[in-house]
């Protein structure tokens with residue numbers, strides 16, 4: 059039973075939307091690629107668990123939890139009867155080693171310490187256990203889901219904390235309670251009540267840095283022929299409905315300016331006024347919630363991101379969704 063679904067993290071959403079409208083510095087490009095790779099690793103892990111099935115388990119994916127005064131992020135928590143297991147997922151690739159208490163990528167020392175991170179995460183759960191006065195066991199593993207990882211480790215104890223990709227299926231199968239117990243539910247409730255939104259994300263783009271207008275979904279080109287219902291890309295010859303473009307704009311705006319209020323004016327600024335007021339108004343009504351603070355009206359995108367909007371939007375509005383190549 060999955061209690062919280064994994065979603066694209068705020069930071070990755072931000073960097074993806076940002077990369078569409080700004081020439082990334084090499085540092086930003088690296089950040090984006092690390093975030094993408096991390097997310098891919100987590101998605102692979104989820105997929106393996108889906109294949110095996112999780113009916114008898116309670117699973118939290120990608121949550122921030124408040125424990126005492128501190129906040130901890132968990133990639134995955136599995137509750138199996140009376141045991142709560144943390145899985146810290148690291149999508150490392152290439153040559154990694156843990157020798158003499160230090161991590162190396164190739165010959166270079168790595169500052170990120172997956173073992174301390176895992177211990178810290180487990181510590182937070184123990185803190186929750188202490189506060190809640192419910193007794194449960196806490197365990198944890200570091201998951202290495204990348205196929206292209208060669209891992210070398212001279213420390214037996216550290217090695218025992220690691221699950222490699224080829225062991226992942228067996229590892230996840232080893233959770234074998236016969237059904238979700240009352241105790242599991244009780245523990246899950248305690249954790250659930252402590253979930254908070256990601257408190258660390260505070261990035262916001264500067265609109266003056268951004269390229270304005272619509273861009274094609276295939277290659278991110280801005281050289282478009284915008285017609286009444288469809289938008290044609292002059293470069294890669296893709297065709298996409300205007301509605302789909304506008305939904306992506308809502309999603310991008312939310313990702314780029316998460317702490318700002320979305321107004322029609324700001325949207326139009328980002329879109330270089332390429333959409334008529336009438337069309338934008340209609341789409342705002344369909345996909346956003348209208349809010350107002352006295353004189354000003356602003357909007358909240360009803361969906362987490364573009365993907366969720368396309369999946370969950372009312373069917374009758376989807377006649378023009380989708381992307382096609384017309385040549």
Ligand SMILES: [Zn+2]
Pocket residue numbers: 274275276277278279291292293294295296
């Ligand atoms: Zn294109």
